[in-house]
Amino acid sequence: MRLYNTLTRQQEPFEPLRDHTVRMYTCGLTVYARGHIGNFRTFVSVDVLRRALKYIGGWQMRHVMNFTDVDDKTIAGAEREGVGLREYTDRYIAAFREDAARLGIEPVEETPRATDPANLDAMATMIRQLEANGHTYTSDGSVYFKIASLPDYGKLARLDHDGMQAGARVDTDEYNKENARDFVLWKATKPGEPTWDCGVGPGRPGWHIECSAMALRLLGEAPIDIHTGGIDLVFPHHENEIAQSEGATGKPFSRFWIHTEHLLVDGQKMSKSLGNVYTLSDITERGFRVSALRYLLLSAHHRKQLNFTWTGMQQAEEALRRLIDCLDRLDTVTSNESHPEMVRAATAARAAFDEALSDDLNTAAGLAAMFDLVRIVNTAIDSRQIGRPDLKTVHHAFEHFDKVLGVISLRRAEDAQPPIPEAEIQAAIEARQAARRARQFAEADRIRDDMAARGVIFEDGPQGTRWKRK
Ligand code: AMP
Numbered sequence: 001m002r003l004y005n006t007l008t009r010q011q012e013p014f015e016p017l018r019d020h021t022v023r024m025y026t027c028g029l030t031v032y033a034r035g036h037i038g039n040f041r042t043f044v045s046v047d048v049l050r051r052a053l054k055y056i057g058g059w060q061m062r063h064v065m066n067f068t069d070v071d072d073k074t075i076a077g078a079e080r081e082g083v084g085l086r087e088y089t090d091r092y093i094a095a096f097r098e099d100a101a102r103l104g105i106e107p108v109e110e111t112p113r114a115t116d117p118a119n120l121d122a123m124a125t126m127i128r129q130l131e132a133n134g135h136t137y138t139s140d141g142s143v144y145f146k147i148a149s150l151p152d153y154g155k156l157a158r159l160d161h162d163g164m165q166a167g168a169r170v171d172t173d174e175y176n177k178e179n180a181r182d183f184v185l186w187k188a189t190k191p192g193e194p195t196w197d198c199g200v201g202p203g204r205p206g207w208h209i210e211c212s213a214m215a216l217r218l219l220g221e222a223p224i225d226i227h228t229g230g231i232d233l234v235f236p237h238h239e240n241e242i243a244q245s246e247g248a249t250g251k252p253f254s255r256f257w258i259h260t261e262h263l264l265v266d267g268q269k270m271s272k273s274l275g276n277v278y279t280l281s282d283i284t285e286r287g288f289r290v291s292a293l294r295y296l297l298l299s300a301h302h303r304k305q306l307n308f309t310w311t312g313m314q315q316a317e318e319a320l321r322r323l324i325d326c327l328d329r330l331d332t333v334t335s336n337e338s339h340p341e342m343v344r345a346a347t348a349a350r351a352a353f354d355e356a357l358s359d360d361l362n363t364a365a366g367l368a369a370m371f372d373l374v375r376i377v378n379t380a381i382d383s384r385q386i387g388r389p390d391l392k393t394v395h396h397a398f399e400h401f402d403k404v405l406g407v408i409s410l411r412r413a414e415d416a417q418p419p420i421p422e423a424e425i426q427a428a429i430e431a432r433q434a435a436r437r438a439r440q441f442a443e444a445d446r447i448r449d450d451m452a453a454r455g456v457i458f459e460d461g462p463q464g465t466r467w468k469r470k
Pocket residue numbers: 027028029030031037038039040041042229230231232233260261262263264270
C-alpha cells in the first residue's frame with residue numbers, strides 16, 4: 001500500500017513497523033459542540049484508511065482517537081453555560097459516539113479523554129522530560145516550549161526559520177504559521193478555570209501536549225506508524241506534537257502523517273455566520289439518509305477539497321440506490337448455469353478496487369471499479385448471462401467493497417430500522433389486507449399511499465406483504 005506522507009510530501013510504501021499491527025493516532029473532536037459534517041469528512045476518511053489497512057493491507061490495528069475535553073474552547077463553553085467542564089464535554093462525547101455509529105464509523109481500540117488522570121500524568125511526565133532536555137522555560141507559572149532549542153522545528157509545516165519569532169510566546173491553543181512562537185505546554189491556573197497539579201505546578205495542559213502524551217502512552221515506544229487529522233492541524237498542532245514528542249524521547253514521533261482536506265459547503269468555508277455548519281440532523285431533516293452522506297464524504301480523494309451541496313447529496317443518494325438495487329436484483333437470479341466471464345469480471349473488479357485503494361486511498365477510482373461491476377451485473381441479469389453458481393464470487397466482491405467503504409451494510413442497517421414504529425406498519429398491512437378482502441380497493445390503496453408518504457413501501461409477494469423503506 002502506498003500512502004502520501006505530509007512529512008516527506010510524497011507517496012511512500014507503507015507497512016507497520018512491528019508485529020503486523022498498525023499503531024495509529026487520530027486527533028479526535030474538540031468536544032465543545034456537536035461534530036459537523038466537515039469534522040465527519042475527516043473522521044470518515046480516517047475510517048476508510050483504517051478499514052483499508054485492515055481489509056486490504058491485512059494488518060491488525062491499534063488505533064487511538066482522543067477527545068480533546070480541555071482547551072480554550074471547552075473551558076469557554078462550560079463557563080458560558082455555567083456547568084462543570086466534565087458535564088459539558090460529556091454531552092458532546094455522547095453525541096459524537098451516536099453520530100459516528102450512524103455514519104458507520106468502526107469503533108477504534110482506544111478513545112482517551114485528555115482529562116483522564118493517567119493522561120494528565122503522562123503529560124506532566126513528558127513536560128518534565130522536556131525540561132530535563134532543555135526545551136522549556138517557565139514564565140508567570142506557565143511552562144513554554146522553546147522552539148529555538150529544536151533545530152528542526154517546523155519540518156512538517158515547512159516553516160521558514162527566518163520567520164520564526166523565537167523568544168516570543170503564545171498562550172492560545174491556535175495561531176498561524178506566520179507567527180510561529182514558543183507555545184505553552186502547561187498553563188498556570190487562571191481564576192475560574194479548571195486546574196490540576198501533577199508535578200509541574202497548578203494549571204492545565206495546553207492542547208498540543210495532550211495528543212503527544214496520549215499517543216505515546218497508548219501506542220508505546222516512538223515512532224508510531226501513522227498520525228492523522230484534518231489539514232488545518234498541520235500547523236501549529238501537529239508541528240508542536242512533533243516538537244514535544246521528539247524533544248522528550250529523542251526519537252522520531254510518527255513515520256507517516258496523513259491529512260484530510262477540508263469540506264466546503266456551497267464553495268465556502270463552514271462558519272456559524274453563514275449558517276452552513278451542518279450536523280447530521282440537518283441532513284436527515286432535509287430528508288436525506290446518513291448512509292448517503294457517508295457515501296458522499298468518501299467519494300472524493302481525501303487530499304482534495306470536497307464541496308458539499310444538496311445536489312451532491314441527491315446524486316450520492318442515487319448512486320447508493322443504484323448499488324443496492326443491483327444487489328437486490330442478484331436475489332432474482334434463478335438459472336443454474338455458470339458463466340466464467342461473470343466470475344472473471346467480479347475478480348477483476350475486486351483487484352481494480354484494491355489497486356485503487358492501495359494507491360493512496362483513491363476512493364474515487366475504487367467506486368468506479370465497483371460501479372463497473374454493477375453495470376456488468378445489471379447487463380448480465382438483463383441478458384440472462386448470470387447464474388446461481390456465479391453468485392458466490394459476485395457477492396464476495398461486494399462484501400469486500402463494503403468492508404472497506406462501509407456503505408452497503410450501513411444502508412441495510414438503516415433499511416432494517418423502520419422509519420415509523422413496526423407495530424404501526426403491521427397494523428397498516430393488516431388493515432389493507434382486510435380492505436382488499438372486503439373489495440374496498442380505494443381504501444386499500446389509500447392505506448398503501450399513506451404509508452408510502454411516511455417512508456414505507458409495501459411489496460406483495462407469495463409470502464404475503466412485506467415492507468421496506470422508501
Ligand atoms: P476539532 O474538533 O476542531 O479539533 O476538529 C476535529 C477534526 O475535524 C480535526 O481533524 C479537523 O481538522 C477536522 N475538521 C474541521 N473542520 C473541517 C472541515 N471543514 N473539513 C474537514 N475536516 C475538518
